[in-house]
Amino acid sequence: MLQLTQVSKTFNPGTINEKKALREIDLHLKPGDFVTVIGGNGAGKSTMLNAVAGVWPVDSGAIHIDGMDVTGLQEHQRAQYIGRVFQDPMTGTAPNMQIVENLALAARRGKKRGLRWGVTKAEREEFGERLKILGLGLEDRMTARVGLLSGGQRQALTLLMASLQRPKLLLLDEHTAALDPATAQKVLELSDRIIRESGLTALMITHNMKDAIEHGSRLIMMNEGQIIFDAEGEEKKKLTKKDLMDKFAEIAGMQLDSDEILLTK
């Protein structure tokens, strides 16, 4: 479903701030793969997701989604294949617009936006049903401005928007990191449920090792712009936090006294 071939990206090339953020990354996701991505700060996790989303052009390599070469497509052109939830709850929704308007915008992702009415009556009902799934009571506040919602509510709404059209790929960029633990857990469960029920292919970045092990069907670890560990199926199920830390120390050639440098518990 997603194929990265020898993808590289260097920020600020030729300057003192030069940073090789991605080094010839190869990654293949099968349809239905739910991959959790872990790694320390600056490992290239977000950079990889941004490369897939098309936030900027990559320096070299190819990106295919469902067999289509999207390497030369701009962010808004790729958006029709991709659903995204960001770390900052403010990023994924338009605060000055109503809940129902935000959903309607997401429902038209990748479609021509003409002079038809922005939200149809049928959509209002459909969105109401979908909002009930979140269990946040948002179905009763559909005309409220999104700016009035809490971070957790906005993140849940963004998740719903991202999955509304059954994207070929769902990108979750530490989407629970800015939430309180209880809300984070709720949003994570919701993510699990949506991915499972719609059979989505997903990449989820997390700083939380426990979450990375407990969720998803496959786990990859990144360090210095490369994928240094990749486990799936039975191997992934058996992983423990200690395994990951040992793996990290072994491959990255570093001895860690705790996992705090890599991740949080």
Next chain:
Amino acid sequence: MTTGTVFASLSLPNLISRMPGGIAQGIIWGVMALGVYITFRLLDVADLTVDGSFTTGGAVTVMLILSGWPAWAALLVAVLAGLLAGMVTGLLHTKLGIPAILAGILTQFALYSINLRIMGMSANKPVNPDRYALLLTSRTVPEAILVGALLAAALIAVLYWYFGTEQGSAIRATGSNPSMSRAQGINIGHMKVLGLSLSNGLVALSGGLMAQYQGFADINMGRGAIVIGLAAVIIGEVLCDAFFRKGWSFYTRLGFVVLGGVVYYIVMVIILWLRLDSNDLKLFTALLVAVFLAVPYLQAQRRSSFRLAGRNSAAAQGGRKEGN
């Protein structure tokens, strides 16, 4: 002249007789403010093209009427000219990466030359309402108010519809959150060009109306238009929030923007009636805009500020001396 003689010379009937003219001009500037509202509020861009495109609208309208076009057709072409001016600003911004505010200044600057050319290299072109059929003129103010009000109402209806469509929603989303818009597949560059064009089309329409109303197009008629437009938008919003505390619908908001233009002009009429030097009008306009811009901020300060927190803290400590 002493203060006493100034007040003695003020006549109320004189003020009342000037009011209708102020209202008519206010409505015309209100139409202009609708254009400013699109960029300033919906697109979140301060567009300075309007100083030029307002004049462009007036110049095109007058020149076409002088060459025998019917007034409505001349206005239509004026709108097209405004759309084009906005498009230039939009393309400078989105395709060449020039900051929006600078792109607007550049277009406005260039439009000065273009406007002069449109007017056949003369700085002022009169159009005599006796010889040409105009949509509105200052000779018949009540009629001008009616025409202006009907047109403003029609424009508000069209804008209400447009910004409710898929395309209009995409423009609003672009102004509200560009990152989210891109992630939802919206080409935000296109939307900015579209919004800037639309806005300047409205501004040119307003310029065309003003030229007919005053009976001439002048190369300087758009000078400071952005400030007047902003004044109308802000006055309208403050009034709207005051009347509708629990929220408002989009057409109410647009209606109040036009009303903001009217209130602005009424204030100007009063200032002139007070025999203040008309050369100081720009100073008063700036003061007025500053005051209305400050109102929402100061209101928020009244609810919550460090000074207030400090006072509450002192009260909570029950008069205990600091440091004890």
